Amino acid sequence: MSRILHQPQTQPLHTQPRWQHPLPDGRVQCDLCPRGCCLADGQRGFCFVRSNHGGRIVCDTYGRSSGFAIDPVEKKPLNHFLPGSRVLSFGTAGCNSGCRFCQNWDISKARDWDRLGVEASPDRIAHVADDYGVESVAFTYNDPIVFAEYAIDTARACRELGIHPIAVTAGYMSACARPEFYGAMDAANIDLKGFTEDFYRKVTGTHLQDVLDTIDYAVNEARTPSGSHVWVELTTLLIPGLNDDDAQLHAECAWIREHCGVDVPLHFSAFHPAWRMLDVPPTPPETLTRARRIAMGEGLRYVYTGNVHDVEGDTTFCPNPACRAALVRRDWYRILENRIRVDHDDDRADHDHVGHCPDCGTLIAGVW
Numbered sequence: 325m326s327r328i329l330h331q332p333q334t335q336p337l338h339t340q341p342r343w344q345h346p347l348p349d350g351r352v353q354c355d356l357c358p359r360g361c362c363l364a365d366g367q368r369g370f371c372f373v374r375s376n377h378g379g380r381i382v383c384d385t386y387g388r389s390s391g392f393a394i395d396p397v398e399k400k401p402l403n404h405f406l407p408g409s410r411v412l413s414f415g416t417a418g419c420n421s422g423c424r425f426c427q428n429w430d431i432s433k434a435r436d437w438d439r440l441g442v443e444a445s446p447d448r449i450a451h452v453a454d455d456y457g458v459e460s461v462a463f464t465y466n467d468p469i470v471f472a473e474y475a476i477d478t479a480r481a482c483r484e485l486g487i488h489p490i491a492v493t494a495g496y497m498s499a500c501a502r503p504e505f506y507g508a509m510d511a512a513n514i515d516l517k518g519f520t521e522d523f524y525r526k527v528t529g530t531h532l533q534d535v536l537d538t539i540d541y542a543v544n545e546a547r548t549p550s551g552s553h554v555w556v557e558l559t560t561l562l563i564p565g566l567n568d569d570d571a572q573l574h575a576e577c578a579w580i581r582e583h584c585g586v587d588v589p590l591h592f593s594a595f596h597p598a599w600r601m602l603d604v605p606p607t608p609p610e611t612l613t614r615a616r617r618i619a620m621g622e623g624l625r626y627v628y629t630g631n632v633h634d635v636e637g638d639t640t641f642c643p644n645p646a647c648r649a650a651l652v653r654r655d656w657y658r659i660l661e662n663r664i665r666v667d668h669d670d671d672r673a674d675h676d677h678v679g680h681c682p683d684c685g686t687l688i689a690g691v692w
Contacts, residue, residue: 343500352376374418383471383473387445404640415428415463418470420470421528424599491506491512495534515561564607573619590624592616594631594632596631626643
């Protein structure tokens, strides 16, 4: 696929600068994320891929990807967005978080991005996705926040061909950048990495409230160009001894219920030792089961376990307590059965196709 995508660059490497302002001392402040890096000419921000070129901060990885793959949408993970469909996934390099447990550290911490990438313009990515017959393109691997211009332009090119843009992100983004970024997406999976400021500050190098504000915006305010809600799912990677205690899980799920509603799917994923946390053991499967039980006890309707074989934890059940029929049965990323009844509803503004339980008729939240 890299050979197909590789081509002479058809768009300028340095696009029109956004989300920044000049400072009195001649530096420029980046307003894309809460770090607010203040850069003199030639300096790079924390993410390493946004730098000051002659008085403007640009995305140095625009038009250059670290790799491509075709995945099931469940791998993003999105369980309520066109289940069983295929996604063209790609990322660039760099990251504005400093997670000690980063699973993609070779990409997010890359400093030699100019050699590891293949060239691919937004239009080229969209047309290759169309040629392969995939339904969506996902901005993933490293956080698309740091290549926001590239992601937005690619999302627009994809939408023109009827392909859905998807963001997989940690949500560490400034308020001024959220509307344009999420307004370009049809769906997003946002990491909620824990639920204490101490965890966020010490383990990720970021701040909890900024992420909560992003999640709140994406779920409740973000709209696609057609006016539909952006479909959002959340993921928490459970790390033994750091963010998996009952009190933290109860607090997280209560916040989701109160601020996002009970229909936003939540994925609990298993940690595997990586990067600078090789001394922490993998997450036991029973921890995921306990977290799922807590979340459902807090009233969340769609809670899943990830990175483990757990058919029950991967299954979408009817939320009607009098029914609880198994509707979409999965094993890992493989769909074993899909019983969702999909109807076309012209009266609904958020999406054209709605899902129902075939047994009791209950509406099943999602894009089907």
